[in-house]
Amino acid sequence: MRSGRARNDYTEFVTARAGHLFRSACLLTGGDTHLAEDLVQETLGRLYVKWGRVSRAGNPAAYAQTVLHRTFLAHWRRRRSKERATDLLPDLADPYGVDSATRLALVDALGRLPAKDRAVLVLRYWEDRSIQETAEVMNTSPAAVRTRCVRALGRLRALIGEDLHEYAAS
Amino acid sequence: MPVEDPQEHDPFADRFARALHQAGAGFETHRDLAAAGEARGRGLVLRRRAAVLAGAAAVACAGVGGVLLLPGDGGADDRRSVAAATAGPSPAAGEDGGITAREMIRTLRNLLPEGRISKERGVGTDREPLMPYAQVVHDDGAGGGAIAVSLQRVEPGSREAREATTCPDRTFVPYDACRTTELADGSLLMIFQGYEHPDRRTDTKWWAAELVTPEGRRVSVSEWNAEAQKDAPVTRPEPPLSVEELKELATAPVWRPMVDVLRERQRPGPDASPSPESSAPAEALPPAGAPDERMRKTFVSLLPDGLEVKKHGGQASDHAYLVVDDGEGASMVQVDVQADMSGAERQLFGADAETLPDGTKVVRRQGPGEKGGRDVVMWTVDTIRPDGMRVVISAFNSGAQHTAATREAPALTMGQLREIATSPEWRDLL
Numbered sequence: 001m002r003s004g005r006a007r008n009d010y011t012e013f014v015t016a017r018a019g020h021l022f023r024s025a026c027l028l029t030g031g032d033t034h035l036a037e038d039l040v041q042e043t044l045g046r047l048y049v050k051w052g053r054v055s056r057a058g059n060p061a062a063y064a065q066t067v068l069h070r071t072f073l074a075h076w077r078r079r080r081s082k083e084r085a086t087d088l089l090p091d092l093a094d095p096y097g098v099d100s101a102t103r104l105a106l107v108d109a110l111g112r113l114p115a116k117d118r119a120v121l122v123l124r125y126w127e128d129r130s131i132q133e134t135a136e137v138m139n140t141s142p143a144a145v146r147t148r149c150v151r152a153l154g155r156l157r158a159l160i161g162e163d164l165h166e167y168a169a170s
Numbered sequence: 171m172p173v174e175d176p177q178e179h180d181p182f183a184d185r186f187a188r189a190l191h192q193a194g195a196g197f198e199t200h201r202d203l204a205a206a207g208e209a210r211g212r213g214l215v216l217r218r219r220a221a222v223l224a225g226a227a228a229v230a231c232a233g234v235g236g237v238l239l240l241p242g243d244g245g246a247d248d249r250r251s252v253a254a255a256t257a258g259p260s261p262a263a264g265e266d267g268g269i270t271a272r273e274m275i276r277t278l279r280n281l282l283p284e285g286r287i288s289k290e291r292g293v294g295t296d297r298e299p300l301m302p303y304a305q306v307v308h309d310d311g312a313g314g315g316a317i318a319v320s321l322q323r324v325e326p327g328s329r330e331a332r333e334a335t336t337c338p339d340r341t342f343v344p345y346d347a348c349r350t351t352e353l354a355d356g357s358l359l360m361i362f363q364g365y366e367h368p369d370r371r372t373d374t375k376w377w378a379a380e381l382v383t384p385e386g387r388r389v390s391v392s393e394w395n396a397e398a399q400k401d402a403p404v405t406r407p408e409p410p411l412s413v414e415e416l417k418e419l420a421t422a423p424v425w426r427p428m429v430d431v432l433r434e435r436q437r438p439g440p441d442a443s444p445s446p447e448s449s450a451p452a453e454a455l456p457p458a459g460a461p462d463e464r465m466r467k468t469f470v471s472l473l474p475d476g477l478e479v480k481k482h483g484g485q486a487s488d489h490a491y492l493v494v495d496d497g498e499g500a501s502m503v504q505v506d507v508q509a510d511m512s513g514a515e516r517q518l519f520g521a522d523a524e525t526l527p528d529g530t531k532v533v534r535r536q537g538p539g540e541k542g543g544r545d546v547v548m549w550t551v552d553t554i555r556p557d558g559m560r561v562v563i564s565a566f567n568s569g570a571q572h573t574a575a576t577r578e579a580p581a582l583t584m585g586q587l588r589e590i591a592t593s594p595e596w597r598d599l600l
Contacts, residue, residue, distance in 0.1 A: 011204065018203040026197040027190065037201055044207020049214045057517035103193045125187040126194055139512060153183055 010051045013060055014044050021068055027122045028072045030111020031104075039075065043068040065127055066137045069119050073138070076115035109159040117152035124149055213293055213303065215399070268295035269321075269431055274304035278319050281422050283415065285310040289397065300432045307397045313405030317393045321425060323432045326386040334382050334390075335360040344572060356384040359420065361413055366399055373404045377413070379420035387429035391420045465490045465599055469505055472590045477581060481569075493569045494581050500569030501581035505561065507596050512558030519554055529556035530592060534584055543568050545575035551587040559600060563591045 021043060025036035046067050047054060054060045110118055116138070123134040124145075131149075135142045271292035279287055285308045292304035303320035324331040335358035337348035345364030352358055359381050366374035376399065379391040393409035393416065396402040411419060466482055469490050473479070480500060481493040491504035511518070515531070523531040532553050539546030548571070552562040565580035565587055582590075 011208070014204040014207055018207070019199075022199050022203060023194040023197045027194050033197065033199065036197070037199055037203060037206075040203050041206045041210050044203065045210030045214050048208055048211020054517060057520070059517070063517055103196055106189055106193045121186070121190070125183065125190050136512070136516060153186065156186065157182055 006052060006055070009055055010048060013055075014047070017061055017064060018044065021064060024065065024068060024122060024126060025072070027107070027110060027126055028069070028115075028118050030113075030118065031107040032111070035075075039068060039071050042071050046071075062133075065123075069123065069137050073115060073119060105160055109156055112159060113152060113155055116148060117155065120145060120148045121152050121156070209291060212398075213291070213305075269302045269428055270294040270296075271302070271304070273428075274302050274319075274321075275306065277424060277428070278304040278306060278317070281419050281424070282306075282308050282317065283310065283411075285410070286314075288314070289316075295431065302428070302432075308410045310410055312410075313395070314397045315393055315395050315406060315410035316398055316402075317410065317419075318391070319419070319425075320390045321429045321432065322388040322390070323429060324382060324386045324388045326384060328386075331382050331386060331388070334380050334388055337362065353421070357421070358382050359417065361417060363413070366394060366396075374399070374402075375409055377409045377411075377416060379416045381420040383426070386433075387426055389420050389425045389429065391416060465505075465507065466492075468595050468599060469503075469590075472593050472595060473503075474582065474586050474589075496581045498581065499567075499577035501565060501567060501577065502569055502571065503563065503565045503580070503582060503587075505563045505590070507599060508560045509600050510558035511554060511560035515554055515558070518552060518560075526592065530554065532588060532592065534588070536584070539566055539568070539571045543571055543573050543575065546571060546573075547575070547579065549580050549582075549584055549587060551584065551591045553588075553591045555597075559597065561591045561593075561596050563587050 018040060021040045022036055025039045026033055029035045029039070043064055047060070047064050050063075051060075054063050057063070110121070113121070119138060120134060123129045123137060124131070129137070131142045131145050135145045138145065271294040274292040274294060275290045278292075279290075287306050287308055289307040290304070291306075292302070294302050301320055301322045303318060305316060305318035307314045308317050309315070324334060335350050337350060337360060338345070345362060347363040348360065350358055350360040359379065362376075362378040362380070364376055364378075366372065366376045373395075375395045377393050379389075381387075381389040392399075393411050395406045395409045396404050469492060470479055470482070473492070473494065477494040477496050479492050480495050483491055489504065489506050491502055493500050493502050495501065519531040519533055523533045525531050530553055532551065535548075535550040535552070537548055539548045543566075546566055546568045548564050548566055550562065550564040552560070554560045565582045567575045567577045567580050569576060
């Protein structure tokens with residue numbers, strides 16, 4: 001961070017994006033908001049170090065999302081021996097008045113999926129990334145992303161079944 | 171059997187996408203993540219600075235977190251002298267036997283001379299890599315200056331241990347003074363007095379002490395004559411601690427049992443080293459032990475005829491530089507070889523990238539130098555292979571980036587740089 005202007009740009013960017021990154025992280029972590037906060041701080045810290053180059057290269061939002069996902073996967077890899085299906089109640093606000101129990105069921109189901117499944121689903125359906133882009137973020141092939149996506153949706157369907165239908169329809 | 175695109179053909183996926191957006195929108199945090207992220211970034215910069223100074227860039231690249239920020243200014247009533255603090259009990263152990271951020275901060279505070287302490291921050295041993303640190307602003311009445319300390323274990327006798335206390339190459343880091351001495355117990359202590367910006371575009375001075383004991387305990391202390399290392403006005407002519415005080419702080423016995431805590435907590439096996447993906451996309455690590463001597467030889471072997479190598483060096487196993495002369499004046503050429511930078515490919519190789527038949531992408535850049543040398547130009551050819559291996563080479567019209575231009579253009583043409591960067595020889599180094 002060489003100049004005051006760069007710092008202002010960084011501050012403006014992270015102030016605008018931190019909330020979205022946090023929400024992405026919450027989905028990745030299956031509702032573990034404390035871990036999500038930590039992942040976002042880690043991501044923003046790395047972004048701070050690289051800000052000059054990242055901002056010059058354009059699309060820092062995509063870069064930040066990439067860092068977040070990789071940080072999450074690296075965390076999962078280090079901790080996988082300890083990871084368990086989440087049984088914590090996610091810290092969910094309910095701004096739209098939608099049934100929180102159903103939302104909890106969805107987040108809880110996400111938390112029960114393997115980490116890479118979560119990453120694929122969040123990239124594809126929350127970030128709306130293409131298969132190619134998802135493959136680049138995850139350092140894998142588009143074919144592997146397609147396969148994992150189909151399997152992850154299948155697992156999710158098995159876990160929440162019609163609840164999702166009712167929730168989405170609400 | 172090809173698998174169809176699930177998003178296009180699965181109605182369940184559409185419902186899931188809508189549900190996911192609603193679920194995600196429900197998460198809120200009350201923490202100031204932007205400020206906390208910036209604090210963590212500053213910690214990363216601090217660690218990287220220590221590593222670059224020591225020539226051990228790989229150390230700083232892995233994930234870091236858990237920066238503790240303490241509110242308030244702390245007051246000056248509990249300052250003790252270095253001698254008094256070092257005689258006290260060890261504060262090393264936290265509740266789980268580790269070191270907490272608060273303990274790091276408290277230990278640093280206790281070792282500082284009289285003065286007002288503020289802007290405390292720290293990291294404990296609850297994060298990897300194990301490199302706890304603390305930073306405070308110390309004001310003895312003549313202006314506040316940032317003081318930071320970090321602890322690390324290094325392998326005794328290793329290159330990292332040696333480089334940590336070797337004064338940096340002036341080609342990269344100009345400084346006022348730097349001296350390494352051997353202490354009575356066999357420890358090596360480097361005292362460095364330089365500048366925050368090598369081109370000295372600000373008057374911010376950066377002084378550092380690096381101590382490595384024969385057992386591999388490493389204590390790094392940095393101080394500035396400003397309240398932050400960057401983007402803060404100079405508050406005093408020199409950093410707050412004299413060279414002698416800097417030395418006392420780094421060699422205070424209280425740090426040693428704390429570094430030993432790191433040894434006890436470092437686990438053997440695969441988890442002890444960061445996985446490739448534990449680093450950010452632009453920070454892929456070279457394989458351990460890639461010999462920079464081989465790298466330099468490869469570099470020299472790829473030079474076009476007619477160039478005399480006047481000087482060579484390198485600060486890390488993935489970096490080398492040469493100063494060459496074709497008879498027209500000195501010209502520095504540097505190269506970086508990185509094993510897997512595929513994560514940064516989209517950022518670095520945009521629409522203007524040329525793609526070679528083997529899939530290698532090439533980007534060329536010609537612009538001013540980055541370190542402030544007058545009229546210095548920097549010509550760069552950046553390449554990435556399909557498997558993510560990146561070779562980036564830059565040439566300057568000066569013998570160093572921060573010194574004035576010695577010639578109109580670098581000694582190598584863009585075509586020659588491209589030929590070097592795309593050589594298959596680099597592959598053999600990985």
